[in-house]
Amino acid sequence: TQLLEQSPQFLSIQEGENLTVYCNSSSVFSSLQWYRQEPGEGPVLLVTVVTGGEVKKLKRLTFQFGDARKDSSLHITAAQTGDTGLYLCAGRGSSNTGKLIFGQGTTLQVKP
Amino acid sequence: DADVTQTPRNRITKTGKRIMLECSQTKGHDRMYWYRQDPGLGLRLIYYSFDVKDINKGEISDGYSVSRQAQAKFSLSLESAIPNQTALYFCATSDTLGTGTYNEQFFGPGTRLTVL
Numbered sequence: 001t002q003l004l005e006q007s008p009q010f011l012s013i014q015e016g017e018n019l020t021v022y023c024n025s026s027s028v029f030s031s032l033q034w035y036r037q038e039p040g041e042g043p044v045l046l047v048t049v050v051t052g053g054e055v056k057k058l059k060r061l062t063f064q065f066g067d068a069r070k071d072s073s074l075h076i077t078a079a080q081t082g083d084t085g086l087y088l089c090a091g092r093g094s095s096n097t098g099k100l101i102f103g104q105g106t107t108l109q110v111k112p
Numbered sequence: 113d114a115d116v117t118q119t120p121r122n123r124i125t126k127t128g129k130r131i132m133l134e135c136s137q138t139k140g141h142d143r144m145y146w147y148r149q150d151p152g153l154g155l156r157l158i159y160y161s162f163d164v165k166d167i168n169k170g171e172i173s174d175g176y177s178v179s180r181q182a183q184a185k186f187s188l189s190l191e192s193a194i195p196n197q198t199a200l201y202f203c204a205t206s207d208t209l210g211t212g213t214y215n216e217q218f219f220g221p222g223t224r225l226t227v228l
Contacts (some may be wrong), residue, residue: 009152031217042202042219043155088154093167093206099170099210100217104148 002027004091013079014111019093021074021078021087023107026048029091032072037086079110115139116220118203124226125193127180130170134187135203142208144186146170147177157185158201161186162208193227198223 004025022024023032031050041080047056049065055070056063060073060083076083086107090100116137125131127206135144142163147155148168157170159178167178175197177189201224204217 004154006154031215041221042204043217044219045216050217090155090217099157099160099216100211104154 002029002091002093002101004089004103006087006089006106007104009104010109012109013110015081016078019076021089021108022026022071023024023073023089023091023103024071025091026070027040027091027093029093029101030069030071031045031092032069033090033092034063034072034074034089035088035090037088037105039085043086043088068071079108081112083112084110115203116203116218118220118223120223121221122224124228126228127194129193129227130173131190131193131225133201133203133225135186135188135220137184137203137205137218137220139205139207140183140220141205141218143206144180145177145204145206146186146188147202147204148172148197149202149222155202158188160187190225190227193225197223197226197228 007022033048034046039042047063052067052069054065060077064073086105088102088105119134145160146158156172161167161180164180179187199220202222203220206215206217
């Protein structure tokens with residue numbers, strides 16, 4: 001069974017601080033996605049990483065896929081209150097089923 | 113208008129009652145999914161369907177059943193609800209995987225179900 005472990009599960013920081021969220025597994029994934037979920041809404045895709053070692057940037061968010069495609073990280077620079085939410089990583093296995101395996105999620109609270 | 117809609121948005125029911133959660137989509141996607149979300153557990157897959165004639169169990173299908181009435185509609189039923197089925201339920205859709213696509217899933221707004 002493929003599992004994704006996210007850490008930390010909860011993070012509370014002041015506006016302007018930097019943070020990193022980790023997503024780790026012992027399994028290899030063909031691609032990994034990061035979603036963001038706000039209260040009362042469903043998750044929304046932020047990024048997909050596919051190649052080992054790949055780095056993608058989305059404004060102040062930097063996503064990295066591990067060289068072995070078993071782990072990923074999300075780094076936020078100079079966090080803003082609007083970054084508050086639940087961040088979920090999700091991996092797709094090598095089969096063509098399209099199923100995603102989700103991590104437990106990281107709840108981020110950015111205080112003004 | 114929302115591409116993926118879920119009804120109801122909130123529901124309180126009693127143990128033993130049958131309940132149906134409905135999902136409709138206007139994205140034209142073939143693939144539809146039902147997840148439940150519990151604090152600290154992320155999203156867990158209940159059932160998924162790749163087309164109207166294809167239904168598959170996910171990792172936590174016990175106590176649930178589904179029906180794919182049309183390409184655009186996928187409903188989840190709890191035949192006899194129990195308190196540990198209290199959770200947030202999400203429907204999602206995705207396009208058929210093809211070259212260059214990586215299965216982005218589009219989620220509905222969720223249904224908060226409480227079983228007393």
